[in-house]
Amino acid sequence: MKKRIGLLYGGKSAEHEVSLSTAKAVTQAVDFNEFDVFPIFITLKGEWRVGPQLSEPAQSIEQLQFTTTSEQSENNITQFINAHMENPFDVVFPLLHGTNGEDGTVQGFLEVLNIPYVGNSVLGSAAGMDKVVMKQLFEMANLPQVPYESFIRSEWEREKTAWINKCEKALGYPMFVKPANLGSSVGISKATNAEELEKAVQFALQYDRKIVIEQGIKAREIELAVLGNDTPNVSVAGEIKPMTDFYDYDSKYKDGSTALIIPADLQANVYSDLVDMAKRAFKAIDGAGLVRADFFVTDNNEIFINEVNTMPGFTPVSMYPLLWQHTDLTYPQLVKELINLALERHTEKQQLQYNRD
Known part of the structure; x- marks a missing residue:
């Protein structure tokens, strides 16, 4: 029997456009023979709009930006709740980047509804979004950082x-x-x-x-992808080489002025240290599902952790899926594994007892 998957994307965030690109890419990776896929679009104003079931991958971003019908209210979040109550989603895949989505807010909403969801928990999402809290947790985990x-x-x-x-x-x-x-x-x-x-x-x-x-330091920008729950796996390393002064939004998503080198040219002991630090960073925020761990590596191989991203992009130019492709995990396999990890974590949560008997 097919699992019902809700793709949640858009959002009231400065990264709204990135989320739309991610959603389109994920629809092209989902196995429609195994999953029934339902798009859930959040506008820039925060309006929730549940679309009809997809029968095939989205061919354009515009296809995923549906408007309200005469029966819908402007902000019909109840439509999503009612849809779940009538025919529950097996899992929701939040493809939301930035505030109001990657920061624990949506995760908390899904927790209240007891819906399995892909990715990090309320705590992990919030800690991964707030760079100051993240840095404080990294300090407690003895992970080196730049001042x-x-x-x-x-x-x-x-x-x-x-x-x-x-x-x-x-x-x-x-x-x-x-x-x-x-x-x-x-x-x-x-x-x-x-x-x-x-x-x-x-x-x-x-x-x-x-x-x-x-x-600011003179260093290479190295990224690793982490995948798992309690016993995470780590991908090969990739290197970011921006042609501009630094890796900004345009060089990341718009003008193609950044080279992604996978695998990165690293000494075996440096890569081993990066893998260890990526796992420690994942555990420091109580990670679940996925993070991308970003590092600086100096010319003398000194390593500093920069940050973790709890919902890295899945666009065709995004580092996270590319790292796993180079680690022998295809894009469709990655999406399926993330769904399985979400169900695994949700099943574990259902074992908790909420009364004193």
């Missing part, structure tokens, strides 16, 4: 000059300024002087109230 500072909007507005001076003293230029709660390189800038630093912070504050400023 950083962080603050919230009100602190910056009250003591802007003091924060600039503190960052200059503690970090030095160049610095990379990031919103704490966003992915896909949205809102990130490089600063080489105080004027650029101030502009970079103001730019990042458009996307989040919390800011992270990291010391």
